[in-house]
Amino acid sequence: MAKQMAYSARDPNEEAQFQSLIARCKEGDQAAHEALYNAVAGDVYRLAYSLLLHPQDSEDVVQEVMVYVFRSLHQFDPQRGSFRTWLYTITVSRCRNARRRKWLPTVALSSLIGMKGEPRAPSAQSPEVAVAWRNACESLERALGALSPRLCEAIVLRYGQGLTYREMAEVLNCPQKTAESRVRLAHEALRSILNDVEIGLLEEFSSA
Amino acid sequence: MYLKVPFSRRQATLSMRCRTIRHQLKAYVTDQLSQAQRLRLAKHIAHCESCYAELQCELATVYELKRHLPALGQPNAAQLARIWQGVKAQTWQKPPRYTDLRPASALLTLTLTLMCAAFVFRGSAAVAAPLPPSPAIVRATLTPIFTETPDPLGNAMARPTASLTALYANAPSAAPAPSARKP
Ligand SMILES: [Zn+2]
Numbered sequence: 604m605a606k607q608m609a610y611s612a613r614d615p616n617e618e619a620q621f622q623s624l625i626a627r628c629k630e631g632d633q634a635a636h637e638a639l640y641n642a643v644a645g646d647v648y649r650l651a652y653s654l655l656l657h658p659q660d661s662e663d664v665v666q667e668v669m670v671y672v673f674r675s676l677h678q679f680d681p682q683r684g685s686f687r688t689w690l691y692t693i694t695v696s697r698c699r700n701a702r703r704r705k706w707l708p709t710v711a712l713s714s715l716i717g718m719k720g721e722p723r724a725p726s727a728q729s730p731e732v733a734v735a736w737r738n739a740c741e742s743l744e745r746a747l748g749a750l751s752p753r754l755c756e757a758i759v760l761r762y763g764q765g766l767t768y769r770e771m772a773e774v775l776n777c778p779q780k781t782a783e784s785r786v787r788l789a790h791e792a793l794r795s796i797l798n799d800v801e802i803g804l805l806e807e808f809s810s811a
Numbered sequence: 812m813y814l815k816v817p818f819s820r821r822q823a824t825l826s827m828r829c830r831t832i833r834h835q836l837k838a839y840v841t842d843q844l845s846q847a848q849r850l851r852l853a854k855h856i857a858h859c860e861s862c863y864a865e866l867q868c869e870l871a872t873v874y875e876l877k878r879h880l881p882a883l884g885q886p887n888a889a890q891l892a893r894i895w896q897g898v899k900a901q902t903w904q905k906p907p908r909y910t911d912l913r914p915a916s917a918l919l920t921l922t923l924t925l926m927c928a929a930f931v932f933r934g935s936a937a938v939a940a941p942l943p944p945s946p947a948i949v950r951a952t953l954t955p956i957f958t959e960t961p962d963p964l965g966n967a968m969a970r971p972t973a974s975l976t977a978l979y980a981n982a983p984s985a986a987p988a989p990s991a992r993k994p
Contacts, residue, residue: 633903636902637895640895640898641891644886644891644894644895645885645886645891648884648886648890648891648894649881649883649884649885649886651884652883652884652886653880653883653884658890661884661886662890662893662894665894666894666897666898666901669894669898670898670901670902673898673902674902739875739879740879740882740883743875743876743879743880743883744883747883758876758880759880761841762873762876762877762880762881763880763881763883764881765881768843783838783841783843786841786843787837787838787841787843790837790840790841790869790872790873790876791837793872793876794868794869794872797872797875
């Protein structure tokens with residue numbers, strides 16, 4: 604129904620590649636485990652970081668998730684969904700646990716004292732643009748921290764990971780309509796939180 | 812100038828048609844409208860300046876999210892390598908403590924069974940012959956478990972235990988926190 608925008612291009616053969624790696628993993632092939640890890644760990648970390656806004660907690664979650672995934676590969680049923688949605692379901696659930704385990708400050712400390720897991724800014728740019736990029740990322744992080752966990756999950760899966768609403772419903776275990784309304788609500792909340800001045804500044808620098 | 816007008820007042824001065832469109836704009840920018848709905852929206856936007864301005868604001872937010880959210884929390888190579896070492900250790904190193912604990916837990920089970928049997932027996936035949944108390948057995952079997960705790964084996968296995976105990980230790984204090992966060 605809704606038009607999909609190509610802001611996060613994903614390899615269409617990805618699922619087939621996962622399947623063949625999983626088959627090799629099940630035979631005990633250690634290189635296949637490593638290849639599978641290399642294929643997804645970065646995305647799992649980004650997802651965890653966007654939800655927890657804490658580098659060490661995110662590392663812990665990625666480790667937990669990957670160990671669990673490797674031990675439970677026999678439970679993964681490709682008939683019921685893609686490997687990526689299965690992986691994200693586990694990640695989101697582990698992040699919820701991590702949040703529960705430890706109360707997280709709404710504003711990540713890392714964003715106040717120079718980020719550790721700093722986003723890679725586009726290369727070959729003036730210092731002004733780099734500063735603007737950094738500011739934009741910091742205000743986005745602060746805005747995410749102010750969102751409720753459910754809305755944060757929705758917006759991060761949608762724009763951070765480029766999932767379709769159908770995939771989101773699978774990961775969040777909710778009706779598609781719920782996923783859609785959460786994205787709308789998150790969008791509205793973020794719009795009022797994100798500083799319009801900063802957006803304007805960023806666009807000015809980017810076009811310069 | 813436009814942005815300074817409070818949202819509620821802006822809404823109040825809108826026509827019915829514009830109000831419907833405003834509602835649809837959010838669905839439009841988040842890719843939730845059908846082809847027919849998008850066409851109707853486009854027709855209105857083409858001649859309504861205020862809805863067009865509103866659309867630009869909505870699009871700016873989406874642009875910001877699409878541009879920066881995928882870049883948020885990019886791990887560096889050192890982080891990924893570090894995590895991989897942890898995953899490897901937990902996936903392929905046989906957890907030595909688990910296997911070592913088996914005889915100990917078997918002993919504990921045996922002791923508990925004996926204690927239960929003794930208790931039942933003493934209860935039913937209390938007058939006839941009181942059994943000798945069993946603390947000696949309990950002490951003997953519990954000792955290996957206590958010496959097990961400062962385990963010199965694998966650091967990898969020490970980690971989950973630590974996080975588990977942390978989980979239990981923090982559980983009661985962490986519970987009220989989320990409600991405190993709500994405004
Ligand atoms: Zn209008």
